[in-house]
Amino acid sequence: MTAEQQTGRKMATRSEVIHCYSQLAACLALMVKLARAKEWGRLPELEIQCAGIVERLKVVEPMELLDSEQMQEARRLMERIHADQDEVCQLVKPQLEKLVARMSFLQQQKNLDKIYGLPH
Template sequence: MAVRSEIVHCYEQIATSISAMLALARAKEWGRLPELESRCAVVVERLKEIQPLASLEPAQRDMVLCLLERIRTEQAELSGLIKPQLDDLIRRMDSLNHQKNLGKAYGLAH
């Protein structure tokens, strides 16, 4: 029973972290996202270790399915908020790289 409740607890942790990440993304507080994403990754790794070892009771399975739906929905919104930021960052990096290459080509200090 301990492993079963740990599985539910892991999904609860992931759902809570994703919700927090979504709130941060909505507030454009990008700097705090990596820490929460790292926490999610640790919990996912733990799930990989314990999940194959246990089958959930029906009530626990229903709870996990509900949490998974919440995670999927919020993850989709989170991705939609993050993608434009990543695209902008890539554009800026390309521009800086282009300026650096021009500087090298024309012997300008950077």
């Protein structure tokens, strides 16, 4: 491989790292938007997509060092990602608590029905 090809390969890897961070930030921004609108149905699909991007980052990120401009961009994206993650968690947590409470109630109901011989 020539030096020019190696440089091109490094540039592609570097840009892929930033591209992955950009994809992750966009995915989390959409999750925030959906959670604010209480559209919970698409969140699991997007969570899977985010996990895939993170797995890809684990592969490509260690391959190359980013230059200072790219590091700044990566930091900016990571700050946005963390802020959006926090917001999604804050929006989803009450919904999960309601779901757990409802499931507990249904389990208690099922147990009572079983004790008293009622069909469930």
